[in-house]
Amino acid sequence: MRHPIAEMMLSKLKPTHFAKYRDQRLKEVTPTSVIKELVLLNHALDTAQKEWGCYLPVNPLQGIRKPTENPQRDRRLDGEELKRLLVSCGDSTNHWFCPLVITAIETAMRRGELLGLEWQHVDLDKRTAFLPITKNGTRRTIPLSLKAVEIL
Structure with missing residues (x-):
């Protein structure tokens, strides 16, 4: 201190x-x-x-x-904010960045949850992602939108 x-x-x-x-x-x-x-x-x-x-x-x-x-x-991003964000994502040299941002928006998952997501916890047929470890310690199942499933 x-x-x-x-x-x-x-x-x-x-x-x-x-x-x-x-x-x-x-x-x-x-x-x-x-x-x-x-x-x-x-x-x-x-x-x-x-x-x-x-x-x-x-x-x-x-x-x-x-x-x-x-x-x-x-609050969620409005249409104009989302467009600007996606344009900025497209400028990234990392080809995974834009899909990661879109998945974050579609699922409301935190950065650590997205980066720690494992295929064994994703069920594309049921459109869910299971998070065994979360920031607050409570495991949870996340519904996946059609867009999130498409990206994954």
Whole structure:
């Protein structure tokens, strides 16, 4: 951590320090990232207290308001945006890039899910792709559009 708060002695840390840290980070990264950072810092302070014998009268992160998380995205590309994206894809020297982008759009799969997809998990007849490993740890089956099946 390169923030000045990292240089302070634990006993000198106050909730106001973390509130300023939160507010500064919100100008630089998403609220979800700030929440994750605060959770990590909170855990580090708890561990310092409980396992390393560091005395803190109270964890200074207790009571610090966490930012509200970003709402999930529910927007799709409009026709003009899609055209521009596909034109840009066509400029790529990698001949797999455009089909990969179209498959991502057709399935709403994440980059890691697409790149990790194995043929043994694809059923073109049933038009499904099974994802045994996902970002959030929940396996799922993805329906494949006719366009996605055509590309695959």
